[in-house]
Amino acid sequence: MKRPRQITIKDIARELKISVATVSRALRNAYDVSKSTRRKVLAKAKEMNYRANYNATALASNQSHNIAVILPTITNYYFSTVITGIQKVAYENNYNIIFYVTGESEERELSIIKSLSLSSIDGLLVSVTSESRNARQFKRIMDSGIPLVFFDRAAEIKGSSKVVQNDYEGAYLAVEHLIENGYQKIALIGGAENLSFSRERLRGYKDALKNHQLPVIKERIIHSAFNQNSGYEDTRRLLKLNDQIDAIFAVNDRKAVGAILALKESGIRVGAEVGVVGFTNDPIAAIVSPGLTTVEEPALEIGMKSCELLLKQITKKRTSPEVLVLQGTLIVRHSAIRG
Helix, strand or coil: CCCCCCCCHHHHHHHHCCCHHHHHHHHCCCCCCCHHHHHHHHHHHHHCCCCCCHHHHHHHHCCCCEEEEEECCCCCHHHHHHHHHHHHHHHHCCCEEEEEECCCCHHHHHHHHHHCCHHHCCEEEECCCCCCCCHHHHHHHHHCCCCEEEECCCCCCCCCEEEEECHHHHHHHHHHHHHHCCCCCEEEEECCCCCHHHHHHHHHHHHHHHHCCCCCCHHHEEECCCCHHHHHHHHHHHHCCCCCCCEEEECCHHHHHHHHHHHHHCCCCECCCEEEEEEECCCHHHHCCCCCEEEECCHHHHHHHHHHHHHHHHHCCCCCCCEEEECCEEECCCCCCCC
16 A cells, blocks of 8 residues: 655645745744744644654754753652643644653762763753752753753753742742741741752741841751651651741642641641641642642743743754743642631
């Protein structure tokens, strides 16, 4: 049986009576093609059941249509939602995604960076591990001409592009909410101190206390891992302080749930006696009892915006570094309400 002939960009150009070069640029979403022309080309390509030959395209344009994504995990709610945003934009623009998961291991992260085949990718999206000290390695990739955008967790490299949330403001809102609800002895159970977003949330915590004339007490600040068990252990440690705390701001919802479990185990009423606020708005925040007050992170938008920014750098010859800071939203439930 004879196989049907594959539709090419020449066929689309012939139907629309435009040049092959214009069709090619429209399919690649090049900056010098108008939106109306691109819409017409995409509609005709769909109508004619056009399928891009990426092997041929890669040879002709020196592009692979592959994006590599390096991130700490894919199993928690936040990163799985970010991935959904990345996939949406990448697939709409005919890019494939290659995922690399570090498992929060600096050694694994470094191994991935060293083994990357830069000739087989057009760009790189990165969220560094909590242990990461590999800024130099990422800088080397950028210097080689490969577009790179950090999302959520960024290495501190001058001139790098990144998409993050306003961690300072989110933390400030969380702690201020606790203060407005009558809590005064507020502890922080944070994450790795070397990460910029951890430092920003710490800064927001401290400024909220200072601006409401409350003391910042070193013993009430604990840094550890980002998981539920760490939140549990951190809270047990806080409960042993002579100066009893009356509220906890957790760097993420997993740690906040750990805190709630530790408080309940100690016979302490969450909210009524010790308030708890998290950060993420993981689905578990609405299920745990009492419902967890938290700062909702714009995870889907972070994924979409970071991929859009990377594709912009891939398709345009000259781009300047960009830093996009997205806003979070305080979601009020009962874990931080007295009574």
